[in-house]
Amino acid sequence: MNLDLKNKILKKITIAIDGHSSTGKSTLAKELAKKLGYIYVDSGAMYRCVALYAMQNNFFKPELQEQLLVSHLNHIDITFKNNAASKSNHTYLNGVDVEDKIRKMDVSNLVSGVAKISEVRAHLVRIQKNMGLNKGVVMDGRDIGTVVFPDAELKIFMTASAEVRAQRRFDELSKKGQNVTFEGVLENLQKRDNDDSNRSDSPLVVAENAKVLDNSTIDRETQFKLALQWAKDAIENKN
Ligand code: DC
Numbered sequence: 001m002n003l004d005l006k007n008k009i010l011k012k013i014t015i016a017i018d019g020h021s022s023t024g025k026s027t028l029a030k031e032l033a034k035k036l037g038y039i040y041v042d043s044g045a046m047y048r049c050v051a052l053y054a055m056q057n058n059f060f061k062p063e064l065q066e067q068l069l070v071s072h073l074n075h076i077d078i079t080f081k082n083n084a085a086s087k088s089n090h091t092y093l094n095g096v097d098v099e100d101k102i103r104k105m106d107v108s109n110l111v112s113g114v115a116k117i118s119e120v121r122a123h124l125v126r127i128q129k130n131m132g133l134n135k136g137v138v139m140d141g142r143d144i145g146t147v148v149f150p151d152a153e154l155k156i157f158m159t160a161s162a163e164v165r166a167q168r169r170f171d172e173l174s175k176k177g178q179n180v181t182f183e184g185v186l187e188n189l190q191k192r193d194n195d196d197s198n199r200s201d202s203p204l205v206v207a208e209n210a211k212v213l214d215n216s217t218i219d220r221e222t223q224f225k226l227a228l229q230w231a232k233d234a235i236e237n238k239n
Contacts, residue, residue: 019158043141145207
């Protein structure tokens with residue numbers, strides 16, 4: 001292996017991005033991954049897939065059958081593949097493209113019930129750790145800097161006011177033709193904030209050494225430049 005390539009591999013870092021719902025974590029993570037030539041992993045999509053699987057198999061009737069779902073975890077295969085048409089990563093559940101389905105409100109409303117089950121978390125965390133074995137990964141979620149990659153060289157915690165976040169999400173869903181109200185989106189977001197921050201297993205907290213990024217009033221480009229500089233500094237400082 002030539003020295004340049006060896007140095008490049010040795011200098012690869014792990015970037016963990018956590019934070020509140022609808023703060024633009026995945027947008028920033030994708031932009032960083034693209035710029036650095038790293039792999040991007042949307043860990044929220046994995047929890048959404050498990051929720052969708054439970055819905056498709058009627059495990060929510062009359063309420064979530066937790067043990068039944070846990071006993072099916074090994075039948076849930078989640079993969080990410082680049083979609084040529086949209087030039088973005090799509091999420092596949094047991095070989096079927098579910099990228100649109102997992103973003104719908106019905107899944108959003110049920111996913112935190114699934115994400116609080118310890119066996120589900122342990123199962124997905126194991127897969128996520130494996131994805132990061134060779135470094136060069138940007139992963140976003142709620143427990144990436146605390147549980148999945150506690151040794152990540154760069155940890156970012158993203159936040160913004162609930163109203164700003166709800167407006168962004170409302171605009172996004174409306175553009176996709178989904179029939180939603182601002183109040184409905186705000187309510188769902190506040191419920192998820194509450195669920196994420198108060199669950200007993202791996203609650204959403206600011207990881208030690210994380211850089212807090214409040215983007216209520218800064219634009220996407222400024223934020224990207226700032227995060228890229230953090231990444232470059234972390235790569236430079238890596239032993
Ligand atoms: O980021 P998102 O909104 O797509 O996440 C969907 C749900 O999964 C949300 O309720 C938080 C939860 N989640 C989690 O508990 N841990 C993660 N690492 C990622 C997401």
